[in-house]
Amino acid sequence: MTIKLYGVAMSTCTAKVLACLHEYGAEFELVPVNLQNGEHKQPAFLAKNPFGQIPALEDGDLTLFESRAISTYVAEKFKGSSCDLLRSQNPKEAALVKTWMEVESQQFSPAISPIFYQSIIVPILHGGSPNQAIIDESAAKLGKVLDVYEKKLSSSKYLAGDFYSLADLHHLTYIYYLMKTPYGKLINERPRVKAWWEDISSRPAFKKVASGLTLGDKN
Amino acid sequence: MATPVKVHGPPLSTAVSRVLACLIEKDVPFQLIPVNMAKGEHKSPDFLKIQPFGQVPAFQDEATSLFESRAICRYICEKYPEKGNKGLYGTNPLAKASIDQWVEAEGQSFNPPSSVLVFQLAFAPRMKLKQDQSLISQNEAKLEKVLDVYDKRLGESRFLAGDDFSLADLSHLPNAHYLVNAAERGELFTSKKNVERWWGEISSRDSWKKVVDMQKQST
Numbered sequence: 175m176t177i178k179l180y181g182v183a184m185s186t187c188t189a190k191v192l193a194c195l196h197e198y199g200a201e202f203e204l205v206p207v208n209l210q211n212g213e214h215k216q217p218a219f220l221a222k223n224p225f226g227q228i229p230a231l232e233d234g235d236l237t238l239f240e241s242r243a244i245s246t247y248v249a250e251k252f253k254g255s256s257c258d259l260l261r262s263q264n265p266k267e268a269a270l271v272k273t274w275m276e277v278e279s280q281q282f283s284p285a286i287s288p289i290f291y292q293s294i295i296v297p298i299l300h301g302g303s304p305n306q307a308i309i310d311e312s313a314a315k316l317g318k319v320l321d322v323y324e325k326k327l328s329s330s331k332y333l334a335g336d337f338y339s340l341a342d343l344h345h346l347t348y349i350y351y352l353m354k355t356p357y358g359k360l361i362n363e364r365p366r367v368k369a370w371w372e373d374i375s376s377r378p379a380f381k382k383v384a385s386g387l388t389l390g391d392k393n
Numbered sequence: 394m395a396t397p398v399k400v401h402g403p404p405l406s407t408a409v410s411r412v413l414a415c416l417i418e419k420d421v422p423f424q425l426i427p428v429n430m431a432k433g434e435h436k437s438p439d440f441l442k443i444q445p446f447g448q449v450p451a452f453q454d455e456a457t458s459l460f461e462s463r464a465i466c467r468y469i470c471e472k473y474p475e476k477g478n479k480g481l482y483g484t485n486p487l488a489k490a491s492i493d494q495w496v497e498a499e500g501q502s503f504n505p506p507s508s509v510l511v512f513q514l515a516f517a518p519r520m521k522l523k524q525d526q527s528l529i530s531q532n533e534a535k536l537e538k539v540l541d542v543y544d545k546r547l548g549e550s551r552f553l554a555g556d557d558f559s560l561a562d563l564s565h566l567p568n569a570h571y572l573v574n575a576a577e578r579g580e581l582f583t584s585k586k587n588v589e590r591w592w593g594e595i596s597s598r599d600s601w602k603k604v605v606d607m608q609k610q611s612t
Contacts, residue, residue: 183560224542225502240497247490268516269468276461279500281446322445 177248180222181229184384186347187241187289190230192386195342196243196379197259198252206342242279245340246344259340261308274341285316286348293355294390299366309357316360327366332374342374345385350375355388376390395455397422398469401440402449403430404607407511407567408462409450413465413607417600420477425607463496466560467569473611488555495553495561500543506535507568514576526588533581540588548588553597562595570596572604 178200179195181188188204197201209214215226222230223239231238231247238244249260261267290314291322292304303332333341349371352358361371374380398416400423402409416423428434428449429560435500436447444451444460452458452465454472455493483489506608513524546553553561569592573579582592 224546225498225539236490238490238494238500240494243490243493243497247486248612250486250489265472266457268471269464272464272467273459273461276464277446279497280461280463285506326445366403390461 175235178220178232179203179244180205180231182206183383185223186227186351186387186390187227189347189383190241191229191231191244191248191345192345192383193380194248194259194340195375196258196382197343198248198255200252202392203214203322207382220382234340242275245344246275246321249340261334261337261339267337268309271339271356274333275344276338278341278344281299281319281322282316282345283348285312285319288312288359289316289357290351291350293357298390301360312359313360316357320360320364323370324364324366327370332368332370338374338377342370343380346380346383350384350387351389399424399426401426401443401451401453402428404451404604404611406430406449407484407508407571408448408566410570410604410608411462411467411564412450412452412469413604414566414600415469415481415560417603418478418481418563418598419469419473421469421473463500463564466564469559472481480557480559481563482560483554484497488559491554492559494559495559496564498553499544499561499564499566502539503536503565504537504568506532506574510536511568511576512579515571515579533578537582540585543591544585544587547591552591558595558598562591566595566601566604570601 177195179188181189181191181204183189183192183204206207207219209228212222214223215227219230220253222232222237224238227239228383229239229241229244234246234250236247238247246260250262253260253262259271261271261313280361288308292309296302296304323333330336332338349361353371362368375384398421400416401410402425403412404410413423413425428440430449435449436445439446440451443453444456446460448460450462450465451460451543452468455469457468457547459468460475467482474482480488483492509528513529513532516522539599543553550556554559564598569582573582573592573596
Protein backbone atom coordinates (compact mmCIF):
# COMPACT_ATOMS: atom_id res chain seq x y z
CA MET A 175 0.00 0.00 0.00
CA THR A 176 1.37 3.38 -0.99
CA ILE A 177 1.95 6.30 1.29
CA LYS A 178 -0.45 9.17 0.62
CA LEU A 179 0.67 12.71 1.35
CA TYR A 180 -2.11 15.29 1.42
CA GLY A 181 -0.92 18.78 0.59
CA VAL A 182 0.32 21.03 -2.19
CA ALA A 183 3.74 21.07 -3.82
CA MET A 184 4.23 24.81 -3.36
CA SER A 185 3.67 24.69 0.41
CA THR A 186 6.82 24.91 2.54
CA CYS A 187 5.64 22.22 4.95
CA THR A 188 4.36 19.79 2.32
CA ALA A 189 7.58 20.22 0.34
CA LYS A 190 9.67 19.53 3.44
CA VAL A 191 8.10 16.05 3.52
CA LEU A 192 8.42 15.63 -0.25
CA ALA A 193 12.16 16.25 0.02
CA CYS A 194 12.43 13.51 2.64
CA LEU A 195 10.33 11.06 0.60
CA HIS A 196 12.52 11.69 -2.45
CA GLU A 197 15.76 11.23 -0.47
CA TYR A 198 14.53 7.78 0.54
CA GLY A 199 13.17 6.98 -2.91
CA ALA A 200 9.88 6.14 -1.23
CA GLU A 201 6.80 5.44 -3.29
CA PHE A 202 4.04 7.84 -2.52
CA GLU A 203 1.08 9.70 -3.96
CA LEU A 204 0.69 13.45 -3.50
CA VAL A 205 -3.03 14.05 -3.01
CA PRO A 206 -3.86 17.70 -3.67
CA VAL A 207 -5.85 19.65 -1.10
CA ASN A 208 -7.85 22.57 -2.48
CA LEU A 209 -6.86 25.36 -0.11
CA GLN A 210 -8.73 28.02 -2.11
CA ASN A 211 -11.98 26.16 -1.55
CA GLY A 212 -11.18 25.68 2.14
CA GLU A 213 -10.90 21.92 1.79
CA HIS A 214 -8.38 21.89 4.66
CA LYS A 215 -11.05 23.18 7.03
CA GLN A 216 -13.68 20.63 6.03
CA PRO A 217 -14.53 17.63 8.24
CA ALA A 218 -12.91 15.07 5.92
CA PHE A 219 -9.55 16.81 6.17
CA LEU A 220 -9.94 17.77 9.84
CA ALA A 221 -10.23 14.04 10.50
CA LYS A 222 -6.63 13.79 9.25
CA ASN A 223 -5.35 16.99 10.87
CA PRO A 224 -7.61 18.57 13.50
CA PHE A 225 -5.58 21.81 13.18
CA GLY A 226 -6.73 22.11 9.55
CA GLN A 227 -3.23 22.46 8.11
CA ILE A 228 -1.33 20.69 5.38
CA PRO A 229 0.38 18.27 5.09
CA ALA A 230 -1.12 15.09 6.46
CA LEU A 231 0.12 11.58 5.72
CA GLU A 232 -1.67 8.27 5.48
CA ASP A 233 0.23 5.00 5.58
CA GLY A 234 -2.08 2.05 5.96
CA ASP A 235 -3.95 2.58 9.23
CA LEU A 236 -1.67 5.39 10.35
CA THR A 237 -2.62 9.02 9.85
CA LEU A 238 -0.09 11.69 10.83
CA PHE A 239 0.18 15.47 10.78
CA GLU A 240 3.02 17.96 11.54
CA SER A 241 5.66 17.89 8.80
CA ARG A 242 8.60 17.20 11.15
CA ALA A 243 6.82 14.24 12.76
CA ILE A 244 5.96 12.95 9.29
CA SER A 245 9.51 13.24 7.94
CA THR A 246 10.87 11.52 11.06
CA TYR A 247 8.35 8.70 10.56
CA VAL A 248 9.43 8.32 6.91
CA ALA A 249 13.11 8.28 7.88
CA GLU A 250 12.49 5.61 10.50
CA LYS A 251 10.26 3.54 8.25
CA PHE A 252 12.95 3.38 5.54
CA LYS A 253 15.84 2.99 7.98
CA GLY A 254 18.41 0.51 6.76
CA SER A 255 18.33 1.70 3.18
CA SER A 256 21.40 3.52 1.86
CA CYS A 257 19.86 6.81 2.93
CA ASP A 258 20.43 7.70 6.61
CA LEU A 259 19.06 11.06 7.64
CA LEU A 260 18.61 10.29 11.35
CA ARG A 261 21.94 8.48 12.01
CA SER A 262 20.09 6.05 14.27
CA GLN A 263 23.00 3.57 14.43
CA ASN A 264 25.28 6.14 16.02
CA PRO A 265 23.79 7.47 19.27
CA LYS A 266 26.07 10.49 19.45
CA GLU A 267 25.29 11.54 15.88
CA ALA A 268 21.58 10.80 16.37
CA ALA A 269 21.58 13.07 19.44
CA LEU A 270 23.06 15.92 17.40
CA VAL A 271 20.50 15.40 14.63
CA LYS A 272 17.73 15.64 17.23
CA THR A 273 19.25 18.82 18.65
CA TRP A 274 19.60 20.62 15.31
CA MET A 275 16.14 19.48 14.19
CA GLU A 276 14.79 21.28 17.24
CA VAL A 277 16.97 24.32 16.47
CA GLU A 278 15.28 24.54 13.06
CA SER A 279 11.88 24.12 14.71
CA GLN A 280 12.34 26.51 17.65
CA GLN A 281 14.96 29.08 16.57
CA PHE A 282 15.09 29.22 12.78
CA SER A 283 11.47 28.77 11.69
CA PRO A 284 9.91 31.33 14.06
CA ALA A 285 12.42 33.90 12.75
CA ILE A 286 12.09 33.16 9.02
CA SER A 287 8.39 32.40 8.75
CA PRO A 288 7.13 35.99 9.27
CA ILE A 289 9.51 37.18 6.51
CA PHE A 290 8.10 34.52 4.18
CA TYR A 291 4.53 35.31 5.20
CA GLN A 292 4.85 39.09 4.80
CA SER A 293 6.97 39.03 1.63
CA ILE A 294 5.25 36.27 -0.29
CA ILE A 295 1.91 35.20 1.18
CA VAL A 296 0.50 38.64 2.03
CA PRO A 297 1.03 40.22 -1.41
CA ILE A 298 0.36 37.13 -3.50
CA LEU A 299 -2.46 35.37 -1.69
CA HIS A 300 -4.06 38.27 0.17
CA GLY A 301 -3.29 41.15 -2.22
CA GLY A 302 -1.99 43.16 0.73
CA SER A 303 1.15 45.12 1.57
CA PRO A 304 3.97 43.56 3.56
CA ASN A 305 4.35 44.79 7.14
CA GLN A 306 7.91 46.10 7.03
CA ALA A 307 8.20 46.40 10.80
CA ILE A 308 7.49 42.69 11.21
CA ILE A 309 9.94 41.84 8.42
CA ASP A 310 12.69 43.98 9.96
CA GLU A 311 12.20 42.52 13.43
CA SER A 312 12.28 38.96 12.03
CA ALA A 313 15.29 39.68 9.81
CA ALA A 314 17.21 40.83 12.88
CA LYS A 315 16.29 37.64 14.75
CA LEU A 316 17.11 35.45 11.77
CA GLY A 317 20.47 37.19 11.41
CA LYS A 318 21.37 36.24 14.98
CA VAL A 319 20.34 32.61 14.41
CA LEU A 320 22.37 32.48 11.20
CA ASP A 321 25.40 33.91 13.05
CA VAL A 322 25.27 30.80 15.26
CA TYR A 323 24.99 28.64 12.13
CA GLU A 324 27.98 30.43 10.55
CA LYS A 325 30.08 29.56 13.59
CA LYS A 326 28.79 25.95 13.75
CA LEU A 327 29.50 25.38 10.06
CA SER A 328 33.14 26.29 10.61
CA SER A 329 33.57 23.03 12.56
CA SER A 330 31.34 20.72 10.54
CA LYS A 331 30.15 20.49 6.96
CA TYR A 332 26.49 20.16 7.91
CA LEU A 333 24.58 21.22 11.01
CA ALA A 334 24.70 17.98 13.02
CA GLY A 335 28.14 16.89 11.79
CA ASP A 336 29.94 16.00 8.60
CA PHE A 337 26.86 14.24 7.27
CA TYR A 338 23.62 15.49 5.68
CA SER A 339 20.64 14.86 7.93
CA LEU A 340 17.00 15.77 8.47
CA ALA A 341 18.29 18.75 10.47
CA ASP A 342 19.63 20.29 7.24
CA LEU A 343 16.72 19.08 5.09
CA HIS A 344 14.10 20.82 7.22
CA HIS A 345 15.61 24.19 6.30
CA LEU A 346 15.38 23.77 2.53
CA THR A 347 11.92 25.05 1.69
CA TYR A 348 11.88 28.24 3.74
CA ILE A 349 15.38 29.22 2.56
CA TYR A 350 14.40 28.52 -1.05
CA TYR A 351 11.60 31.05 -0.77
CA LEU A 352 13.76 33.50 1.21
CA MET A 353 16.20 33.56 -1.71
CA LYS A 354 13.40 34.91 -3.92
CA THR A 355 13.17 37.99 -1.65
CA PRO A 356 15.76 40.69 -0.91
CA TYR A 357 16.33 38.92 2.44
CA GLY A 358 18.25 36.20 0.67
CA LYS A 359 21.16 38.50 1.53
CA LEU A 360 21.00 37.11 5.08
CA ILE A 361 22.19 33.80 3.61
CA ASN A 362 24.57 35.26 1.00
CA GLU A 363 26.34 37.56 3.48
CA ARG A 364 27.51 34.56 5.53
CA PRO A 365 30.06 32.54 3.52
CA ARG A 366 29.70 29.21 5.32
CA VAL A 367 25.91 29.44 5.49
CA LYS A 368 25.92 30.31 1.80
CA ALA A 369 28.14 27.33 0.94
CA TRP A 370 25.97 25.04 3.05
CA TRP A 371 22.83 26.32 1.32
CA GLU A 372 24.37 25.82 -2.13
CA ASP A 373 25.33 22.28 -1.19
CA ILE A 374 22.02 21.16 0.28
CA SER A 375 19.91 22.84 -2.37
CA SER A 376 21.82 21.13 -5.16
CA ARG A 377 20.83 17.64 -3.98
CA PRO A 378 18.80 15.80 -6.63
CA ALA A 379 16.01 15.03 -4.16
CA PHE A 380 15.59 18.72 -3.45
CA LYS A 381 15.74 19.75 -7.10
CA LYS A 382 12.67 17.58 -7.70
CA VAL A 383 10.87 19.46 -4.94
CA ALA A 384 12.14 22.93 -5.87
CA SER A 385 10.41 22.81 -9.24
CA GLY A 386 7.09 22.78 -7.34
CA LEU A 387 7.92 25.76 -5.10
CA THR A 388 6.29 28.23 -7.44
CA LEU A 389 4.78 30.82 -5.10
CA GLY A 390 5.91 34.24 -6.21
CA ASP A 391 6.96 33.13 -9.68
CA LYS A 392 5.80 35.50 -12.37
CA ASN A 393 3.98 33.29 -14.86
CA MET B 394 27.89 2.69 37.49
CA ALA B 395 27.26 5.44 34.95
CA THR B 396 27.84 9.09 35.78
CA PRO B 397 24.58 10.95 36.36
CA VAL B 398 23.56 13.08 33.40
CA LYS B 399 23.96 16.84 33.84
CA VAL B 400 21.23 19.42 33.32
CA HIS B 401 22.37 23.04 33.29
CA GLY B 402 19.74 25.62 34.19
CA PRO B 403 17.24 26.79 36.82
CA PRO B 404 14.21 24.55 37.55
CA LEU B 405 11.95 27.61 37.23
CA SER B 406 12.72 27.72 33.51
CA THR B 407 9.91 26.03 31.54
CA ALA B 408 12.34 24.33 29.19
CA VAL B 409 14.53 23.08 32.05
CA SER B 410 11.48 21.76 33.92
CA ARG B 411 10.39 19.87 30.78
CA VAL B 412 13.67 17.95 30.87
CA LEU B 413 13.49 17.39 34.64
CA ALA B 414 9.98 15.93 34.33
CA CYS B 415 11.22 13.52 31.67
CA LEU B 416 14.27 12.45 33.71
CA ILE B 417 12.09 11.78 36.76
CA GLU B 418 9.50 9.83 34.70
CA LYS B 419 12.32 7.75 33.28
CA ASP B 420 14.02 7.30 36.66
CA VAL B 421 17.33 8.52 35.20
CA PRO B 422 19.70 9.94 37.81
CA PHE B 423 20.76 13.50 37.13
CA GLN B 424 22.75 16.37 38.52
CA LEU B 425 21.21 19.82 38.27
CA ILE B 426 23.84 22.47 37.70
CA PRO B 427 22.77 26.02 38.46
CA VAL B 428 23.11 28.75 35.84
CA ASN B 429 22.96 32.29 37.21
CA MET B 430 20.78 33.96 34.61
CA ALA B 431 20.41 37.17 36.59
CA LYS B 432 24.19 37.56 36.22
CA GLY B 433 24.07 36.63 32.53
CA GLU B 434 25.91 33.35 32.99
CA HIS B 435 23.94 31.85 30.08
CA LYS B 436 25.57 34.37 27.74
CA SER B 437 29.10 33.71 28.98
CA PRO B 438 31.68 32.21 26.57
CA ASP B 439 31.88 29.03 28.66
CA PHE B 440 28.13 28.50 28.54
CA LEU B 441 27.89 29.35 24.84
CA LYS B 442 30.26 26.42 24.21
CA ILE B 443 27.53 24.03 25.41
CA GLN B 444 24.52 26.04 24.19
CA PRO B 445 25.43 28.40 21.36
CA PHE B 446 22.07 30.22 21.49
CA GLY B 447 22.69 31.20 25.12
CA GLN B 448 19.54 29.54 26.48
CA VAL B 449 18.76 26.95 29.11
CA PRO B 450 18.82 23.99 29.41
CA ALA B 451 22.08 22.50 28.25
CA PHE B 452 22.57 18.77 28.82
CA GLN B 453 25.48 16.39 29.04
CA ASP B 454 25.49 12.61 29.14
CA GLU B 455 29.16 11.66 29.49
CA ALA B 456 30.69 12.67 26.14
CA THR B 457 27.36 13.56 24.49
CA SER B 458 26.24 17.19 24.69
CA LEU B 459 22.78 18.34 23.63
CA PHE B 460 20.42 21.27 23.93
CA GLU B 461 16.75 22.06 23.07
CA SER B 462 14.49 20.52 25.71
CA ARG B 463 12.38 18.40 23.33
CA ALA B 464 15.51 16.93 21.72
CA ILE B 465 16.90 16.16 25.17
CA CYS B 466 13.65 14.44 26.20
CA ARG B 467 13.61 12.28 23.05
CA TYR B 468 17.27 11.41 23.60
CA ILE B 469 16.64 10.36 27.21
CA CYS B 470 13.73 8.12 26.17
CA GLU B 471 15.70 6.49 23.35
CA LYS B 472 18.85 5.98 25.41
CA TYR B 473 17.04 4.53 28.43
CA PRO B 474 14.05 2.64 26.99
CA GLU B 475 13.94 0.07 29.79
CA LYS B 476 14.11 2.54 32.67
CA GLY B 477 11.18 4.11 34.51
CA ASN B 478 8.12 4.74 32.35
CA LYS B 479 8.84 2.44 29.39
CA GLY B 480 5.94 3.73 27.31
CA LEU B 481 6.78 7.42 27.62
CA TYR B 482 7.96 7.58 23.98
CA GLY B 483 5.95 4.57 22.78
CA THR B 484 7.05 0.97 22.50
CA ASN B 485 6.47 0.62 18.75
CA PRO B 486 6.94 2.86 15.67
CA LEU B 487 3.25 3.77 15.28
CA ALA B 488 2.93 4.85 18.93
CA LYS B 489 6.16 6.85 18.64
CA ALA B 490 4.92 8.59 15.48
CA SER B 491 1.70 9.61 17.21
CA ILE B 492 3.67 10.94 20.19
CA ASP B 493 6.04 12.88 17.89
CA GLN B 494 3.00 14.38 16.16
CA TRP B 495 1.62 15.75 19.43
CA VAL B 496 5.03 16.91 20.69
CA GLU B 497 5.21 18.86 17.43
CA ALA B 498 1.69 20.22 18.01
CA GLU B 499 2.85 21.37 21.45
CA GLY B 500 5.97 22.97 20.02
CA GLN B 501 4.28 24.62 17.03
CA SER B 502 0.75 25.44 18.24
CA PHE B 503 0.57 25.37 22.05
CA ASN B 504 3.99 26.71 22.99
CA PRO B 505 4.06 30.03 21.08
CA PRO B 506 0.86 31.57 22.51
CA SER B 507 1.25 29.98 25.97
CA SER B 508 4.87 31.19 26.26
CA VAL B 509 3.84 34.76 25.48
CA LEU B 510 1.06 34.57 28.09
CA VAL B 511 3.37 33.03 30.72
CA PHE B 512 5.90 35.80 30.14
CA GLN B 513 3.35 38.62 30.05
CA LEU B 514 1.20 37.45 32.95
CA ALA B 515 3.56 35.57 35.27
CA PHE B 516 7.07 36.90 34.66
CA ALA B 517 6.69 40.51 33.46
CA PRO B 518 4.93 41.74 36.64
CA ARG B 519 7.54 40.04 38.84
CA MET B 520 10.30 41.59 36.75
CA LYS B 521 8.49 44.95 36.94
CA LEU B 522 8.13 45.08 33.16
CA LYS B 523 5.15 46.68 31.45
CA GLN B 524 2.57 44.23 30.12
CA ASP B 525 1.37 44.42 26.54
CA GLN B 526 -2.42 44.04 26.70
CA SER B 527 -2.87 43.63 22.98
CA LEU B 528 -0.29 40.83 22.89
CA ILE B 529 -2.11 39.21 25.82
CA SER B 530 -5.54 39.28 24.11
CA GLN B 531 -4.16 38.08 20.77
CA ASN B 532 -2.45 35.12 22.39
CA GLU B 533 -5.38 34.24 24.62
CA ALA B 534 -7.52 34.00 21.48
CA LYS B 535 -4.90 31.82 19.73
CA LEU B 536 -4.55 29.53 22.74
CA GLU B 537 -8.35 29.15 23.04
CA LYS B 538 -8.51 27.86 19.48
CA VAL B 539 -5.71 25.38 20.14
CA LEU B 540 -7.43 24.16 23.31
CA ASP B 541 -10.67 23.71 21.34
CA VAL B 542 -8.80 21.22 19.14
CA TYR B 543 -7.36 19.56 22.24
CA ASP B 544 -10.81 19.31 23.84
CA LYS B 545 -12.16 17.45 20.82
CA ARG B 546 -9.13 15.16 20.73
CA LEU B 547 -9.30 14.45 24.45
CA GLY B 548 -12.93 13.46 24.07
CA GLU B 549 -11.73 10.66 21.77
CA SER B 550 -8.56 9.69 23.60
CA ARG B 551 -7.51 9.67 27.26
CA PHE B 552 -4.17 11.34 26.55
CA LEU B 553 -3.08 13.28 23.48
CA ALA B 554 -1.26 10.50 21.65
CA GLY B 555 -3.42 7.62 22.86
CA ASP B 556 -4.42 5.69 25.97
CA ASP B 557 -1.17 6.24 27.85
CA PHE B 558 0.57 9.29 29.29
CA SER B 559 3.42 10.20 26.96
CA LEU B 560 6.11 12.74 26.18
CA ALA B 561 3.41 14.63 24.26
CA ASP B 562 1.40 15.34 27.42
CA LEU B 563 4.56 15.91 29.48
CA SER B 564 5.75 18.57 27.06
CA HIS B 565 2.74 20.72 27.99
CA LEU B 566 3.26 20.62 31.76
CA PRO B 567 5.68 23.56 32.24
CA ASN B 568 3.71 26.30 30.45
CA ALA B 569 0.29 25.00 31.54
CA HIS B 570 1.45 24.88 35.17
CA TYR B 571 2.41 28.56 35.11
CA LEU B 572 -0.79 29.54 33.30
CA VAL B 573 -2.86 27.86 36.00
CA ASN B 574 -0.74 28.70 39.07
CA ALA B 575 1.08 31.96 38.32
CA ALA B 576 -0.92 33.70 35.61
CA GLU B 577 -4.50 33.20 36.85
CA ARG B 578 -5.50 31.55 33.59
CA GLY B 579 -6.77 28.25 35.00
CA GLU B 580 -10.09 28.92 33.33
CA LEU B 581 -8.51 28.25 29.94
CA PHE B 582 -8.27 24.64 31.09
CA THR B 583 -11.28 24.31 33.39
CA SER B 584 -13.75 25.78 30.89
CA LYS B 585 -13.29 22.79 28.57
CA LYS B 586 -14.50 19.51 29.99
CA ASN B 587 -12.00 17.12 28.42
CA VAL B 588 -9.04 19.47 28.75
CA GLU B 589 -9.92 19.94 32.42
CA ARG B 590 -9.98 16.18 32.97
CA TRP B 591 -6.66 15.77 31.15
CA TRP B 592 -4.97 18.64 32.98
CA GLY B 593 -6.09 17.19 36.31
CA GLU B 594 -4.54 13.82 35.45
CA ILE B 595 -1.23 14.97 34.03
CA SER B 596 -0.53 17.66 36.62
CA SER B 597 -1.06 15.24 39.49
CA ARG B 598 1.58 12.80 38.33
CA ASP B 599 4.29 12.18 40.94
CA SER B 600 7.00 13.21 38.51
CA TRP B 601 5.45 16.63 37.94
CA LYS B 602 4.85 17.16 41.66
CA LYS B 603 8.57 16.53 42.23
CA VAL B 604 9.48 19.12 39.60
CA VAL B 605 7.16 21.67 41.19
CA ASP B 606 8.86 20.97 44.54
CA MET B 607 12.24 21.58 42.95
CA GLN B 608 10.93 24.87 41.57
CA LYS B 609 9.64 25.92 45.00
CA GLN B 610 12.88 24.95 46.73
CA SER B 611 14.90 26.97 44.26
CA THR B 612 13.26 30.30 45.16
